[in-house]
Amino acid sequence: MAKDFLTAIRERRSLYAISKESPIPDQRIKEIIEEALKHTPSAFNSQSTRLVLLLGEQHNKLWDLTTQILKSIVPEDRFESTRQRMEGFRSGYGTILFFEDQSVIEEFQQKFPTYQENFPIWSHHTNAMHQLVIWTALETEGLGANLQHYNPLIDERVKAEWKLPETWNLLAQMPFGKPTAPAGEKQFAPLGERFKSFDWQAITPVGDTPPKDKRLRRPCLTRTSAFTKVDAKL
Numbered sequence: 001m002a003k004d005f006l007t008a009i010r011e012r013r014s015l016y017a018i019s020k021e022s023p024i025p026d027q028r029i030k031e032i033i034e035e036a037l038k039h040t041p042s043a044f045n046s047q048s049t050r051l052v053l054l055l056g057e058q059h060n061k062l063w064d065l066t067t068q069i070l071k072s073i074v075p076e077d078r079f080e081s082t083r084q085r086m087e088g089f090r091s092g093y094g095t096i097l098f099f100e101d102q103s104v105i106e107e108f109q110q111k112f113p114t115y116q117e118n119f120p121i122w123s124h125h126t127n128a129m130h131q132l133v134i135w136t137a138l139e140t141e142g143l144g145a146n147l148q149h150y151n152p153l154i155d156e157r158v159k160a161e162w163k164l165p166e167t168w169n170l171l172a173q174m175p176f177g178k179p180t181a182p183a184g185e186k187q188f189a190p191l192g193e194r195f196k197s198f199d200w201q202a203i204t205p206v207g208d209t210p211p212k213d214k215r216l217r218r219p220c221l222t223r224t225s226a227f228t229k230v231d232a233k234l
């Protein structure tokens, strides 16, 4: 039976020990990416996200070129750990590259000038949503993944190697493969500091009487500050 949604969300982890095997066919990986592209929300349905799947030799090439670029900037005495990290990603089955198409963002900025400052921000939001959908979907299929950010260092080489449009802006790389070791322990900051819940209760507009019928009362979050005086007895 397929996992329920929150179980999949809980079990998605950053997995760094991944192998060159996949429990599912390549076609299923492509389907996951296509489903994510079609159904993940985007501001004004702008659909600015672009994805590239690299498998086999193409995946190896990405991590070889990233290693090469890093070698030219990381001090020699620190390079060994970088090389091992790159080797870890290269040991995976494939990598998904996440881009945002700047031409779409500009088009929507022109179409909706009131929101022009928001579109670049919203484009990052939708890209992150695609990342989570795919990361979680891969997890449900038995694939482990992690999230990397070697952009902008590798941007030009990546665009040249796979002949990608100039307007595609690289935001993240997600290597994945069959997990060979579990994820590390995860610490959780207290939920009490991260979550506030305003339950149904009587909210009295200042100097006003709340409706007796509870069903007519609104949750606090829908009221403006002028209406937040609460009479706990009601």
Ligand SMILES: Cc1cc2nc3c(=O)[nH]c(=O)nc-3n(C[C@H](O)[C@H](O)[C@H](O)COP(=O)(O)O)c2cc1C
Pocket: 012, 013, 014, 015, 146, 147, 148, 149, 183, 186
């Ligand atoms: C926006 C964002 C950026 C991240 N960047 C990196 C990264 O560059 N390298 C990396 O190894 N992990 C990166 N991660 C993974 C986080 O470190 C990881 O999700 C977090 O520690 C929680 O662990 P979990 O993924 O196992 O739940 C990133 C995660 C997010 C959401």
